[in-house]
Amino acid sequence: xxxxxxxxxxxxxxxxxxxxxxxxxxxxxxxxxxxxxxxxxxxxxxxxxxxxxxxxxxxxxxxxxxxxxxxxxxxxxxxxxxxxxxxxxxxxxxxxxxxxxxxxxxxxxxxxxxxxxxxxxxxxxxxxxxxxxxxxxxxxxxxxxxxxxxxxxxxxxxxxxxxxxxxxxxxxxxxxxxxxxxxxxxxxxxxxxxxxxxxxxxxxxxxxxxxxxxxxxxxxxxxxxxxxxxxxxxxxxxxxxxxxxxxxxxxxxxxxxxxxxxxxxxxxxxxxxxxxxxxxxxxxxxxxxxxxxxxxxxxxxxxxxxxxxxxxxxxxxxxxxxxxxxxxxxxxxxxxxxxxxxxxxxxxxxxxxxxxxxxxxxxxxxxxxxxxxxxxxxxxxxxxxxxxxxxxxxxxxxxxxxxxxxxxxxxxxxxxxxxxxxxxxxxxxxxxxxxxxxxxxxxxxxxxxxxxxxxxxxxxxxxxxxxxxxxxxxxxxxxxxxxxxxxxxxxxxxxxxxxxxxxxxxxxxxxxxxxxxxxxxxxxxxxxxxxxxxxxxxxxxxxx
Numbered sequence: 001x002x003x004x005x006x007x008x009x010x011x012x013x014x015x016x017x018x019x020x021x022x023x024x025x026x027x028x029x030x031x032x033x034x035x036x037x038x039x040x041x042x043x044x045x046x047x048x049x050x051x052x053x054x055x056x057x058x059x060x061x062x063x064x065x066x067x068x069x070x071x072x073x074x075x076x077x078x079x080x081x082x083x084x085x086x087x088x089x090x091x092x093x094x095x096x097x098x099x100x101x102x103x104x105x106x107x108x109x110x111x112x113x114x115x116x117x118x119x120x121x122x123x124x125x126x127x128x129x130x131x132x133x134x135x136x137x138x139x140x141x142x143x144x145x146x147x148x149x150x151x152x153x154x155x156x157x158x159x160x161x162x163x164x165x166x167x168x169x170x171x172x173x174x175x176x177x178x179x180x181x182x183x184x185x186x187x188x189x190x191x192x193x194x195x196x197x198x199x200x201x202x203x204x205x206x207x208x209x210x211x212x213x214x215x216x217x218x219x220x221x222x223x224x225x226x227x228x229x230x231x232x233x234x235x236x237x238x239x240x241x242x243x244x245x246x247x248x249x250x251x252x253x254x255x256x257x258x259x260x261x262x263x264x265x266x267x268x269x270x271x272x273x274x275x276x277x278x279x280x281x282x283x284x285x286x287x288x289x290x291x292x293x294x295x296x297x298x299x300x301x302x303x304x305x306x307x308x309x310x311x312x313x314x315x316x317x318x319x320x321x322x323x324x325x326x327x328x329x330x331x332x333x334x335x336x337x338x339x340x341x342x343x344x345x346x347x348x349x350x351x352x353x354x355x356x357x358x359x360x361x362x363x364x365x366x367x368x369x370x371x372x373x374x375x376x377x378x379x380x381x382x383x384x385x386x387x388x389x390x391x392x393x394x395x396x397x398x399x400x401x402x403x404x405x406x407x408x409x410x411x412x413x414x415x416x417x418x419x420x421x422x423x424x425x426x427x428x429x430x431x432x433x434x435x436x437x438x439x440x441x442x443x444x445x446x447x448x449x450x451x452x453x454x455x456x457x458x459x460x461x462x463x464x465x466x467x468x469x470x471x472x473x474x475x476x477x478x479x480x481x482x483x484x485x486x487x488x489x490x491x492x493x494x495x496x497x498x499x500x501x502x503x504x505x506x507x508x509x510x511x512x513x514x515x516x517x518x519x520x521x522x523x524x525x526x527x528x529x530x531x532x533x534x535x536x537x538x539x540x541x542x543x544x
Contacts, residue, residue, distance in 0.1 A: 037400075038423040040412040041089065043079035044070055052081035061518075063391070064434035067092065071440070075409030077420050088394070088427035089420075092438070094466035095406035096420070097430055100395075101468075101479035105134055108395035108428060138484060144199070147366075150487045153198045154366040157495035160194035163207040165503055168540060177541050180509060184525060184536040187335045190496060198488075202255070336526050336536055337387040338379065338497055340516055341449040343506045343538060348451060352379055353543060356502040369494045378451035380493055381471055385442075386449060388475040391433040397426045406466060432474045441467070505541045 046052050057063050067090060070078055076093035091097050100108055109130045129137050143149065164186055172179050189206040196204040204212045342349035355375045364372060371377075403420045410416050422428060439446045441464040445453070453460070457472075469478040476483035483489070500506075508514035508528070519527040519534035527534045 037421065038426060039417060039420045041077060041079040041420065042074040042410065042412050043087075043090075044074075044081070046081035049085055050083060052083055052086065054083055064431065064437050067431040067434035068438055071434075071438075076407050077403065077405065077409050082427070086427070088429050089422065091403070091428060091430050092435060093403075093405050093407055093409075094441075094463065096403040097435075097474070098466075098468045098478070099403055100428065100430060101393075101477060101481075103401070103479070104393075104395065104477070105131060105480040107398055107401050109398055111396040111427070135480070141484060145485050145488050147487060150491050151366040153488070154369070154491055154495060156198045157194050157492045158363050158499065160190050160197070160207065161496045161499040163193070164190045165499060167207060168504065169542075172540070172542060178539050180537050181540045182535045182537050183339050183506070183540075184336050184527070184534055187339075191335075191492075194492060194496075198492075334383065334387050334389065334526065335493060335496060338383045338493075339500070339506050339538065340526060340536065341383065341386075342379070342501070343508050344512045344514075345449060346507065346512065348379070348449075349501065349506065351375060353501050353505075356498055363495075364498065366491055369491060369498070373494075373498070374455060375451065376494055376498060378454035380490065380497070381454050381473070382449055382451045384471075384473050384475045385436045386447075388432050388436060388473075390475070390477075392429050392431045393474075393477060394427060394429045397422050397424055397428060400424050430474065435467075435474060501543075503543055505543050506538045507541075509537065509539050 044053055047056055053066075057066055060066065070080070070090070071092045077089065077091055077096055079087050079089050081087050091100055168179075168181060168186075171181060192204050192212065193207050196202045204210070206212045342352065352375055355373060359368075359373065369376070401422045403422055405418050405420065408416050408418045409420070435441055437447050441462065442453075443460070443462055454471075457465075464472045466472075467474065467478075470476045470482075470486060476486045476489075515529040516526055516536075517529045519525045525534035526536055528536055531537065
C-alpha cells in the first residue's frame with residue numbers, strides 16, 4: 001500500500017479535478033432545483049459566486065456566531081448563499097426544528113451525493129438507509145442499546161476506567177504527585193477498549209500497552225494544515241482507515257460466528273444481545289428482521305468508527321468533508337472537554353467530587369448514574385450543550401413541505417408569515433451548536449459552562465424548553481433518526497467521569513486561563529495552544 005504522503009502529482013491532479021467537478025455539479029443541481037415556488041426568505045448577501053458565504057464561515061473559529069448574528073438580522077428562519085449560486089435554509093425556530101426532525105426519515109433525508117459517498121465508504125447499512133430500510137435495520141439493532149443491555153454493560157465501562165486509573169497511579173508513583181499527563185491520549189484508549197468489549201466482545205487492550213491498528217489508523221487522520229492538499233491527504237487517509245476497519249470488522253464477525261457455532265447461545269446470553277451478536281442473528285435466513293451479509297458488514301465499520309471516538313469527538317470540519325455531517329452517527333460529548341471545563345473552574349470540579357464522595361465507596365449502578373447524582377448529570381448535560389460532537393444537521397427535502405413557525409418572519413418580499421414553504425430539492429440545516437449557545441434559547445449566560453442551570457431548569461422561563469430533543473438538547477437529534485446509542489453513550493460518559501473525578505484532580509500547568517484551540521483534521525479535537533498535535537496536558541494529582 002502506498003503511504004498517503006507519497007501521492008504522485010497525477011494522483012493529486014485527479015483528486016483536485018474530481019473534487020472541483022463534484023462540488024460544481026452539486027451546486028448547480030441545488031440551485032436549479034430550488035428556484036421556483038419556495039418562500040422567498042431574507043439572508044446575508046453572497047461573498048462570491050464560487051463560495052457563497054462558505055469560505056468565510058470555514059475560516060471562522062466559531063461558526064455559531066454567524067448564525068446568531070443572522071438570526072437577529074433576518075429572523076429565526078433565513079437563507080444563506082452556498083457554492084456556485086446555491087443556497088440553503090437555516091432553521092433556528094423551535095417549532096420548525098421539531099417539525100424537521102419528525103420527518104427526517106421520509107421528507108428530510110441525506111442528499112444523493114451524501115448517500116453515494118456513504119455507500120462507497122461503508123456499504124448500504126444504517127447510515128445509508130432511509131425510509132423502511134432504515135426502520136428495519138434500526139429495529140434489528142435496538143436490543144443492543146436497551147436499558148437492560150446498558151445495565152449489564154455498565155461494569156465494562158468501570159473495568160476499563162479502573163485499568164486507566166491503575167496506569168495513571170503507576171505514572172504518579174514513578175514521577176510524583178502532580179505528573180503531567182496528556183488526558184486526550186488516554187481518553188482515546190479508554191474509549192476504544194470499553195467499546196470493543198461492550199459492543200463487539202473484543203478487547204483491544206490498548207490500556208495494557210498493546211498496539212492497535214484501529215488507534216493508529218485514527219491518529220493518521222490528524223493534520224494541522226487547511227490547504228486543499230491537506231484536505232486531499234486527509235481524504236486519502238480516511239480510505240486507509242476504512243480498509244483497516246473492514247479487516248478488523250471481518251475478523252470480529254468470523255470470530256463471533258465460530259463462537260456461536262461452537263456453543264448453544266440462548267436468548268439470555270450477553271453475546272446474543274450485543275451489537276455483533278444481533279448482527280449475526282439478523283444474518284440468519286429465518287430472522288424476523290433479516291439483514292443480508294452486505295448489510296451486516298455495512299453496520300460494522302461505521303459502528304466501530306462511531307464508537308471509537310464517542311468520548312472525544314468535537315466537530316467535523318466543514319472544509320474537509322461536509323457530507324460527513326450528514327452520515328455521522330450522533331455521538332456522546334467529549335470527555336476531554338469535560339476535564340477541560342472542570343480544570344478551568346476548580347470550584348465546580350470540587351463540587352462534583354464532593355457529590356461523588358458522599359455517594360460512598362461503591363461505584364454507582366446504572367440506575368444511580370441515571371437519577372441518583374444530580375450534579376454529575378448536570379455536568380454531563382452542560383458538556384452536551386456546549387460541545388455537541390455534531391454541530392449541525394443538513395438534509396435535502398425529498399418532497400415539497402411547509403414548515404410551521406413559532407415566531408413569524410418577514411420574507412424578502414416584505415410580507416410577514418408564520419409558515420415557510422420548502423420546495424423539493426431544498427437543502428435545510430439545523431445549526432445545533434449555535435442553538436445550544438444562543439442567548440435567545442438559554443439566557444444571558446448561554447456561552448458559559450454553568451452546570452447549575454440544569455438544577456433549576458424546570459423553573460427557568462427559557463425558550464430552550466420548546467425543543468423536543470433529549471432534555472431540550474439536539475445533541476442526539478430527535479425523531480426517527482435520534483441517536484440509537486444515546487443511553488449507551490450517557491452511561492459510559494458518566495461512569496468514566498465519575499471514577500476519574502473521584503480519584504484524581506485535574507489542573508492546567510499554566511493555570512485556568514490556559515487557551516484551548518481545535519486541532520484541525522478529519523477528526524478535529526481539543527488541544528492546548530502551543531502543543532504539537534491534539535494534546536491536552538494536565539497536572540494530575542490523587543484526590544485527597
